Amino acid sequence: MAKNLLIVESPAKAKTIEKILGSDFEVKSCYGHIRDLEKDDMGIDLKNNYSPRYIIPEDKEKVVKELKSTAKKSDEVWLATDEDREGEAISWHLCEVLGLDPKTTKRIVFHEITKPAIEAAVRTPRLLDMNLVNAQQARRVLDRIVGFELSPVLWRKMSMRNSLSAGRVQSVAVRLIAEREREINAFKAESTFKLEAWFSAHDTAKRPVTFKAEGGKYKQAQDAEAFLKSCIGATYTVKDIQVKPTKKTPSAPFTTSTLQQEASRKLGYSVSKTMLLAQKLYESGKITYMRTDSVNLSETAMEDIKKAIEKGYGNRFIQVRKYKNKNESAQEAHEAIRPTYMDETSVDDSDTRRLYELIWKRTMASQMADAELEKTIAKIDISTNKETLTAQGEVLKFEGFLKVYMEDRDEEDITEEDDAEGMLPPLVVGQEPAFKEMKATERFSRPSPRYTEASLVKKLEELGIGRPSTYAPTISTVQKRGYVERRDKEGVKRDYRVLLLAKDKISSETHQENTGAEKAKLFPTDLGLVVTDFLNQHFTEIMDYGFTAKIEGEFDEVAGGQQKWTKMIDEFYNPFHKDVENTLENAERIKGERELGLDPVSGKKVVARMGRFGPMVQIGDVSDEEKPRFAKLKNTQSIETISYDEAMDLFRLPRNLGQFEDTDVVVNIGRFGPYVAHDKLFYSLGKELDPYSVTLEEMIPLITEKRQAKQERTIKVFEKEKIQLLRGPYGPYIKIGLRNFRLPKEAQERAADLTIEEVKAFVEEAKANPPKKAAKSAPKKKKA
């Protein structure tokens, strides 16, 4: 047994550090936080200075037990959790749980897992910083209060059956998406006519080439046409040529958020997929820690990268760079994300290869020379008027970092000018290039694009909201709660005009383009919109984009010892809690109601609103004598944008198509999409069939086909006991009502011959040994 026990947060780190420190140290991991606030009564004693009640969560009991026994056998325990607020708190919890004295226990920190860094840390231990620990307690307590007081307000004021939630981070994330959606809905596209002319000249090899020059923009078609007219019969002369050297600089190495963004743009990965793959690479020792906000590279890594660049591309491509974090909220407990060894240019595993190579290239590029370009701008005079045309070209003089890597841009950061850069033939002043044609093309302005998962992470990071370890979970939470959906949107066709001047004649054409199409974007649901409105109205401070930044400033004061954490929380809690009570008492239930018009048949009001089961349209009122009519909104529709006609269309279901085999065939949309009901059985309508227009003739083959498929799935039915033996994707299984039970392997082969007694025994057996997952989520006992 080693005489020293050193505790870190991550087990992969523990392994590496143990190798570095040798036999004097046993290095163990505590797997992150080992204690958390109890859930009953918020786990906070509000009347007693916000005193927190901590417990060891069930899934941490094993780790804690092991740490306790190892600590007991060791002479000395060293705390080496991450150097940030959370890490300091973890160390303090370790003291509390392992019975260590915070006034004497050695606390060490390092920002990189390298031999010199760790050895230096061990030489200079310090003590626990209780101010920093208290800043973390303030953060934890505030988040618990906000989450556990706000969520129940939603339960009371919303008539939805699912478990709603609100919190400092998630509610603001939803707000961003809701506001972007409304911005897009309110957007009015404006069109301008953009002028472009094409000329021919000769390149250096005397081959004819075509190049493009741009002119001005015109708001009105007639102005553009007038300009084209004025150019009839003109000659064009190169008046001025400017050649400017420019350069491009590489981006900093990856942090969690920039990795998520680039993997989304270049590889199309969701943030959770990126994190899953990165975790695999980290655990197999291929990359450094993947949850980081630091762009820093260790000295040893810089040396390694330099060598790799020299070997691969030569000295000229090296440019050593130190990157600084732009983000004030960064806590920089780790390095940037980089390969552990640069001479491994790829990995064997096909799952993780593309992500690894992305990280490798970005890391290389970050220490490489600027790319050098030459930009040429030629001005071309028109003999018949005073306007000039501009031709631009760009030539790469020295590749530099572009040899390995170029960062992609988000849709919203791309400007029109960016795609204008191509090659220009050599031109001289006074030259008269041959005119081919000139076009004025109608172009429409575009609204901001909807967020992708990754661009939302970028925005949250800019606002200082959330941490590298929570970006992916936050995005899945807002989707799980039904506030946000990730989906595609089909574009709509739009006409645009093109005016053409060629061979001294002007002609006009109309073309079509697709606009507004989006892929894998985040859309707010009606639920997300109404909840956001409600929170905005009653809890303005929490929903403010600057709220996190503001309280971070106060946490910093606590960490600096200028303020007591309980006082800070008290100042927050008193007004906040008043708002909660006031809202519970006075706020109306959340309905999100919107009036659409009157029903021509009954003359009653048609409204769109939130119901118990989601967004719907309603004709009439519950207080009317006659019951109101209801219809569910389609997935793509929204309370805010649905038109009167679209709403009335929804009442065309259910449709009775007529009879087949003497029973009605009825089409409707249910919980699982469009279906047809016939003879007490239900069949899903495929995507290609529209419930509003299908005919009886189209339905009959579907019914007979599905009926047969259902029969083939059935192995045996015990009519009396209402037990079925069915063939599923995982093999035969037992079905009783809505519940499924597994069949033991040996019984699966002879499923058709099983007796009712045998089946009943298997059901009992399955009930007695439920799958482990079910056992884990079993209801916990509650105190009386």
Next chain:
DNA sequence: CAGTGAGCGAGCTTCCGCTTGACTT
């Protein structure tokens, strides 16, 4: 699997941030 839609009120839900497994109805 394929209904429902108000309000009452059992007894449930819920936060953010640290970390990995165990898990395949």
